[in-house]
Amino acid sequence: xxxxxxxxxxxxxxxxxxxxxxxxxxxxxxxxxxxxxxxxxxxxxxxxxxxxxxxxxxxxxxxxxxxxxxxxxxxxxxxxxxxxxxxxxxxxxxxxxxxxxxxxxxxxxxxxxxxxxxxxxxxxxxxxxxxxxxxxxxxxxxxxxxxxxxxxxxxxxxxxxxxxxxxxxxxxxxxxxxxxxxxxxxxxxxxxxxxxxxxxxxxxxxxxxxxxxxxxxxxxxxxxxxxxxxxxxxxxxxxxxxxxxxxxxxxxxxxxxxxxxxxxxxxxxxxxxxxxxxxxxxxxxx
Amino acid sequence: xxxxxxxxxxxxxxxxxxxxxxxxxxxxxxxxxxxxxxxxxxxxxxxxxxxxxxxxxxxxxxxxxxxxxxxxxxxxxxxxxxxxxxxxxxxxxxxxxxxxxxxxxxxxxxxxxxxxxxxxxxxxxxxxxxxxxxxxxxxxxxxxxxxxxxxxxxxxxxxxxxxxxxxxxxxxxxxxxxxxxxxxxxxxxxxxxxxxxxxxxxxxxxxxxxxxxxxxxxxxxxxxxxxxxxxxxxxxxxxxxxxxxxxxxxxxxxxxxxxxxxxxxxxxxxxxxxxxxxxxxxxxxxxxxxxxxxxxxxxxxxxxxxxxxx
Numbered sequence: 176x177x178x179x180x181x182x183x184x185x186x187x188x189x190x191x192x193x194x195x196x197x198x199x200x201x202x203x204x205x206x207x208x209x210x211x212x213x214x215x216x217x218x219x220x221x222x223x224x225x226x227x228x229x230x231x232x233x234x235x236x237x238x239x240x241x242x243x244x245x246x247x248x249x250x251x252x253x254x255x256x257x258x259x260x261x262x263x264x265x266x267x268x269x270x271x272x273x274x275x276x277x278x279x280x281x282x283x284x285x286x287x288x289x290x291x292x293x294x295x296x297x298x299x300x301x302x303x304x305x306x307x308x309x310x311x312x313x314x315x316x317x318x319x320x321x322x323x324x325x326x327x328x329x330x331x332x333x334x335x336x337x338x339x340x341x342x343x344x345x346x347x348x349x350x351x352x353x354x355x356x357x358x359x360x361x362x363x364x365x366x367x368x369x370x371x372x373x374x375x376x377x378x379x380x381x382x383x384x385x386x387x388x389x390x391x392x393x394x395x396x397x398x399x400x401x402x403x404x405x406x407x408x409x410x411x412x413x414x415x416x417x418x419x420x421x422x423x424x425x426x427x428x429x430x431x432x433x434x435x436x437x438x439x440x441x442x443x444x445x446x447x448x449x450x451x452x453x454x455x456x457x458x459x460x461x
Numbered sequence: 462x463x464x465x466x467x468x469x470x471x472x473x474x475x476x477x478x479x480x481x482x483x484x485x486x487x488x489x490x491x492x493x494x495x496x497x498x499x500x501x502x503x504x505x506x507x508x509x510x511x512x513x514x515x516x517x518x519x520x521x522x523x524x525x526x527x528x529x530x531x532x533x534x535x536x537x538x539x540x541x542x543x544x545x546x547x548x549x550x551x552x553x554x555x556x557x558x559x560x561x562x563x564x565x566x567x568x569x570x571x572x573x574x575x576x577x578x579x580x581x582x583x584x585x586x587x588x589x590x591x592x593x594x595x596x597x598x599x600x601x602x603x604x605x606x607x608x609x610x611x612x613x614x615x616x617x618x619x620x621x622x623x624x625x626x627x628x629x630x631x632x633x634x635x636x637x638x639x640x641x642x643x644x645x646x647x648x649x650x651x652x653x654x655x656x657x658x659x660x661x662x663x664x665x666x667x668x669x670x671x672x673x674x675x676x677x678x679x680x681x682x683x684x685x686x687x688x689x690x691x692x693x694x695x696x697x698x699x700x701x702x703x704x705x706x707x708x709x710x711x712x713x714x715x716x717x718x719x720x721x722x723x724x725x726x727x728x729x730x731x732x733x734x735x736x737x738x739x740x741x742x743x744x745x746x747x748x749x750x751x752x753x754x755x756x757x758x759x760x761x762x763x764x765x766x767x768x769x770x771x
Binding site for chain 1: 488494540541544545548549551552553555556557559560563564566567675679682683686690715716718719721722723724725726729730733
């Protein structure tokens with residue numbers, strides 16, 4: 176029981192990291208940003224690469240996060256920004272194309288195989304009678320907790336956070352009130368992308384493998400979280416991540432391996448969309 | 462290049478044409494963006510596989526029944542569309558795709574990850590189709606589908622779809638029942654995709670769950686969008702390009718997916734209306750370049766009119 180809850184917490188933390196960026200982007204631009212998972216994979220792969228050429232872990236992670244953030248901003252400034260006024264399907268297809276391109280680039284650069292993330296982490300393993308949590312899992316929980324607190328402070332207490340919330344409410348109106356919306360959106364991409372990369376690194380550490388297509392499943396699954404969280408609400412996305420992880424873990428535990436967990440997640444999403452289309456925490460929008 | 466290779470590529474492009482046309486009815490006509498079209502495709506293929514292999518039916522009754530079943534399930538899977546719109550629908554259909562594929566994968570009845578083997582090729586008067594004859598057979602079906610879709614484009618149904626696509630509330634206000642037309646769109650799309658699935662399954666003679674996974678849906682969407690959403694010729698051209706491109710790019714073996722992805726991105730960048738849409742824009746003056754051209758033609762025509770001294 177306790178073990179299941181802890182497993183679900185670890186899983187949920189990995190969802191939080193990738194879903195926050197998606198929620199930020201969706202909340203403001205209403206784009207289904209599938210290429211987000213490309214950045215998730217990039218963060219992990221690049222960090223492993225830097226570790227392999229001998230940089231210390233902290234430095235490698237920092238550098239990888241910065242580069243991922245820049246990559247996210249390039250995707251916005253170079254691609255999405257120019258197609259925003261062309262309906263919703265154009266950015267979506269573009270995003271799919273970008274994601275395919277990115278995955279293939281990683282394969283060409285770093286090879287198609289799975290690679291271990293071999294670093295030493297200075298944390299103890301948690302081991303009691305009915306609970307096992309590796310040091311890497313513990314790291315994941317701690318980092319995620321810190322990130323959630325920082326994110327809350329950023330969104331609620333700073334001017335940037337205020338402008339982000341305003342943009343997410345109504346982009347046009349925010350612009351009319353003198354907020355530099357273009358800069359805010361760029362910041363949303365910066366923050367979201369670095370968080371996705373951090374998520375990739377943490378998952379890579381926890382599973383001790385990274386590979387070019389590691390973003391394929393999270394890319395679409397993270398949208399389940401965005402839907403559950405009510406499209407654009409960060410708080411909703413965080414809560415929904417953990418709820419989804421708990422539901423998945425316990426369904427698999429109690430009902431056996433009837434369907435893979437991804438299918439359970441999507442089934443939950445379809446049911447929710449059918450009966451409560453505004454999401455668990457969303458406001459009703461007309 | 463052997464004949465068999467050529468035939469296989471052309472059979473695939475024709476099946477893709479049917480798929481693209483069917484998705485185009487949903488996206489281009491009725492405005493319901495679906496990212497789970499491979500699920501419909503897979504349902505057609507699996508229905509036919511089960512009917513012929515597991516239940517020992519002949520090909521022709523199985524064809525009818527499997528297409529009918531796909532249409533029915535299409536109708537069922539269209540139900541979420543009655544509740545949700547736009548991006549929500551996109552996500553719901555992605556979900557449908559994942560769920561359908563994992564049902565194929567995890568339920569024993571559907572053969573699990575090893576799929577179903579040994580589908581028969583169709584036969585007529587005791588003569589089983591050879592590859593060449595099968596290609597002709599697929600070609601005939603493609604013609605039928607093209608004419609069917611062309612016929613639909615000139616019916617009242619298409620007007621209803623247009624109204625639905627442009628504005629659901631406005632359509633309701635003039636008496637176009639949006640649930641009804643959505644169901645029509647999903648049923649027709651399901652029927653056509655089921656037909657494509659049937660043709661594909663009996664060409665390959667095996668079906669695996671992976672053949673109908675999410676990337677396949679993306680591929681079908683790409684065909685429609687690259688060709689031109691909402692046109693009749695666009696999806697056909699798109700299907701040919703998307704099928705043949707990987708074959709043509711075979712010389713660039715390692716960079717295939719990369720080039721493929723980049724082509725998608727840059728088509729969206731420079732021709733967001735697809736190839737046919739852009740050409741139409743050029744002729745009728747919807748795009749900046751086209752507008753310039755049309756104005757020039759008007760100016761010249763006007764000048765000539767004055768010279769002629771009306």
